[in-house]
Structures are given as C-alpha cells and as structure tokens.
Amino acid sequence: MSDFVFATAQYESGDWDSAPLVPANIIDTIARYTSIDVAPSGVIVPLSSPALFRYPLVYLTGHLPVRFAPSERTNLQRYAERGGLLFVDDHNHDIDGVFHKTATEELSRTFGIPKPLAKTHPLYTSFFHFDDGPPTTSHELNGWGDNLVHTTLSGVERSGRLVLLYSSKDYSSEWNYHPENKRFLSVDNTKFAVNIVVYALTR
Amino acid sequence: MPSPAERRRIGEWVLRAALLVVLGVALWRSLEPEVASRTSRTTSTSAMMRDLASFAASARVSSVNLAVDATPTRAERDALIALRRNGVAVRWSGSPPPLALELTRAREPEARARLHVTGGGAQTIALVDSAGLLDTVRAGSGATIDAASIVGDVRAQQGPFAASAHAPDQEARRAVLVLGRADWETKFVMRALNEAGWMVRARIPAAPNVDVRDAGILPLDTARYDVVVALDSSAADMASAIVRFVAEGGGLVAAGDALEIGQLGRLAPARAGERRPGRILLADDSVTPRDLPVRPLTLARSDAVTLQREQQGVTLVARRAGLGRVLAIGYDESWRWRMLGGVSGPAAHREWWSSEVGAVAPAREASMLSTGDAAPLAALMAALGQPSPAEVTRSQPTRDSLPIVLLIIASACLLAEIASRRFRGAP
Secondary structure: OOOEOOEEEEOOOOOOOOOOOHHHHHHHHHHHHOOOOEOOOOEEEEOOOHHHHHOOEEEEEEOOOOOOOHHHHHHHHHHHHHOOEEEEEEOOOOOOOHHHHHHHHHHHHHHOOOEEOOOOOHHHHOOOOOOOOOOOOHHHHOOOOOOOOOOOOEEEEEOOEEEEEEEOOOHHHHOOOOHHHHHHOOOOOOHHHHHHHHHHHHO | OOOHHHHHHHHHHHHHHHHHHHHHHHHHHHHOOOOOOOEEEEEEHHHHHHHHHHHHHOOOEEEEEEEOOOOOOHHHHHHHHHHHHOOOEEEEEOOOOOOEEEEEEOOOOOOOEEEEEEOOOOOEEEEEEOOEEEEEEEOOOOEEEEEOOOOOEEEEEEOOEEEEEEOOOOOOOOEEEEEOOOOHHHHHHHHHHHHOOOOEEEEEEEEOOEEEEOOOOOOOOOOOEEEEEEOOHHHHHHHHHHHHHHHOOOEEEEEHHHHHOHHHHHHOOEEEOOOEOOOOOOOOOOOOHHHOOEOOEEEOOOOOEEEEEEOOEEEEEEEEEOOEEEEEEOEOOOHHHHHHOOOOHHHHHHHHHHHHHHHHOOOOOOOOOOEOOOOHHHHHHHHHOOOOOOOOOOOOOOOOOHHHHHHHHHHHHHHHHHHHHHHOOOO
16 A cells, blocks of 8 residues: 655646645644555646646645646546546635636636535545634635635535535645644644545545 | 859849948948057248147157257247157257357446357357347357346347347345545545445544544444455454354455454455565556556465466455355555556446455345356257257058958949849849
C-alpha cells in the first residue's frame, strides 16, 4: 500500500504556486489527527501530465486569471471520470476577482456548473463534524476580499461523489503558514482539510 | 356296383361338397381377425412426427430406421423411446455434429450470460436467441462468449442441427463488506464494486478509535452479506467473525496484510510475500494488471489452487473453507489500474473486482446450470444407443395367396360339377 501524497496542481496560466505552505500544513494536520499513512512531502503535478492520475486528490489555487490548455481540460475530464477529486480554492476570496470569474468559467466548461453543497453533505462529517457547513476563515471575518462570509462550498458530483470541490473562502490564505506555528492557535484552523482528505479517500 | 350315372352323381355331390368346404374356408378367413405381418419402416427426423403417429398405430411395424437429417427434439426422442419400450426395434443413422451448449451466469449483480459452446469442427456455429443472431463462432475445441443480455432460449445452430439452452435467472445478491484503511485502494475497490452493482458496506479506520463506517455493519452473517473483502490488517478485530462467516458459506477476498492476520491466515490459501514494485511507466503508458506492484503469493494449504500468475509471481489463489470460499489476491495498489489504465482502465478494474468477488460469493439458488437440449447428440445416444446402418432389405407387406387358391379350387369344382351335369344331360 502506498502513502497518501498531497498533490498541488500546476497549470499553464496564472500563479499556481501562490500558497506554497499549504501542502506542508495539511500533511502535518493529516499526520496529527489521523492514522492515514501520509507522505512527508507533497508533490507538484502538471494538469496536462499523465502523472495527474497518480494522485486522486489534487489541490488547485491562485490569484490570477485561469485558462486551461486543451490538454489540461481533457486530462481533468478523464480524471473526474476515473474517480479523482479536484479541490479548487480562490486565493483572492473575491467573487468579483479574476481568479473566481475565470476559474469558475473554466471549471464549468470542464466539469459542468458547480452547485452549492448542502450543510448536510457528507464532506462536513467525514471526520470532524462541521454542523454549520464549511468553517469560516479569518479573511472572511476581517472583511478582506469581497467582504462576504461564504456559507457554502460548491461542487460537481458524479454518481454520488464529488469530482470538483470549489471554495471561495480562501483556505489558501488561512492555511498558508508553517505547521510549527499551529501551536500559537487556540483552535486548529486546518481541521477541515482532514475532512476533505478523508472524504476523498473513502468516497 | 354303382352304375356310371350314379358314380357321376356321386362325383357331382363330392364337387358340391368341396365347393361348400372352399366357401366355408373363405367365409372363415373373412371373419378371422387380420394376422399381423411384421414390417420395417424408414423415416427421417424431418418427417418423423408425421410418420410416428402411423408407426404407433400399426401393429405391423416391427422396426423403425431413423435417418437423422436434423436434430430430433426432446419430444421426438421420447416418442422413439416409447416405441422401443413397446417392442419396436429403433435404429438410427446419420452423422449429426456433436454440438453442446451451456449457459451460465456469474454470481454478480449485473452478471452477463456466458455461453460455452463446443462441437461442429471447422464449421461455423450461429448462436441465436429469440431476438436474433448473437454471434457466430468456430468452436471445434470449444469457445466461450459473453452476452450482455439474452432473450429467451439460446440455440447453437449448424445447418439443420442445433443445441439449445436457457439462461439461468440472475440471483439477488447480498451486500459486500469492505474492510480497509483510508487509502486509495479501499476507496477504489469500494467504487468498483459499487459501480458493478454490488451493495457495498464498509468500515474504514481513519484514526485511532475513529472509523468511517456505514451504520449497522454488524452482525456479520450470511443472511446479510455475500462476501467480505479484507484489504489490510485493519480487519484483525473482526477475524473471528470472518472465520465463522466463511464456515457458514460466506466468501472472503483477502489481500496484502490481511493474509497475515492470525485467524485469517489459518483460513487463507496463501501468504503474501515482500512487495515488488510494478513496472516503471513512460509518459503515455497504460497500466495493466501485470504492471502493478505485486506481493507474490506462496501457497499455504495443500488444497489451495493457483488461479493466476504474473511474471513477478502468483497473484491469485483460492480454496474452499467450510461451506465458503477464500480468495487471496497478490496485487498491490490495484487502484492504479483504474486511474492509469487508459480509457478502458475503469471498466476493466471494475469488472475484475466484481468477477473476483463473485467467484467467492455463495450460490443462493438450487442450481446455477442452464436447462434445455444442451447436448442433443449425447441425448440421442443415451436414448437410442450408437448409430447403426438401416436394414438393407426393405420388407414389403406379404401377400396372402390363400384366397387365390380357394378361388381356383372353388371355380374348378363349380366348372367340373356343371360340366358333369351337362354331359349327362341334366339341367
């Protein structure tokens, strides 16, 4: 059996590497709370590469406009058909921002139009229980970005499982710190990442 | 001393008496029941049903020679058997092809029908169901064909000869319990079985004392489950329940570290060896099972049967245990087959897992075998024995010469009596 490897998507347009500390932080969280065998470091996988299919959960973020190359779009469609889950987070936390507008357009062309996930979605109870839906981020509460608290995530499902999870909550900023600094937090704000990983591994 | 005239009258009386005797014999023969004359009849399969009625009605038929120019139906064979038991010698000749057809269904929720056909030499056999042609094969040494759907009976036809069989109904399957840690293998095994129509329940430990599980997975018994799939050592705490489940007729598929669990190890047909990495893939390569990492299996029981072997070692071993069956799998990370197996990867991975789980699932119905006229030549031989040449002499009904003889004698007596009276001048 192989370890779980956290993979970050590299795409041809935009700034795919805008949250470089997120992988290490999530890996730390997975190791801290679960018995999942997790690789100590993440990988970067180009969306157009066949290597994408080695990582059934891939994280994608950025601030800048997103335009998928045809090979990236085709690869992502096959990835979804075979059982992969793409987790996309808007690093701008701004629904008027260029990332949100272009990414949702591209993702709609690739997967279909994302729809809001109900608070009862299994994602919110796959490990920790988030009865109020997705946890808020400090960026939302501080009024940054679009000055909105987004109460839901959105996604595209096939055969009862998510193939695309889209977040406007800017978890990329929220989780983009060195794992050592978790000790300064009264409440670990990366717990929801465990739910995403456990959901991907069990659904 | 009688005079010549008296002798003539006496002679005339004798002739009249002889005439009366002849007429009496003729009358007696006409009133006597017809005496059977034993005959032999020849017919062919295509004309048999028309002829059999007359053969059965006639007591004169002593033997029937059947020229087999088409497959006799079960009813026709039964009629011939009835004739034979009624004292009629039944022989048959011809060279029908040794066609045989069997239909089976795997123990899977959406099982395709599998047609096993043999016979026919180099000739083409047409496989036909009630809706039309399914396929054509040359099956001198046997052929197997999968059919997604079958309408009514299936016939394997070669010219006028045919074997037929009826597809067994699909069985209602019970749930499969998947036990494995939270990793890609567990996820994609569940996904494959789910897509194949199995009702999948799972218990997936994600942290100490934290399981991701379906509600109410216990008790583990054959009334609720068909098969348990144990993918790693996380099944250890349920080992005794699994052993009992298999003894009662349930199936077990075990892979990797699950084969090392104490109680399951005593049940398992094989042990898993050290992991050997799969083939290194180039950019556009597609993964097939032979490219997967393998933990080669070593047979642990004398009754274990090796089912599959790759270059890196044995990958599938099975055995019966109690009323159930156990299958050991040596592939590691079969999920890579689905994700990296190209366009056909997901379907191939799904069908493989469904097939392996179905292989150890218990048979719920009394019989999984199909019915029909599956081997008509064998049935014909069982009913009538080996073929034999037809009787060369084709016997005709014998003519009865007695009426002619009686007619001649009566005519002679009458003419002699009339002539005698004319010569002596009597009226």
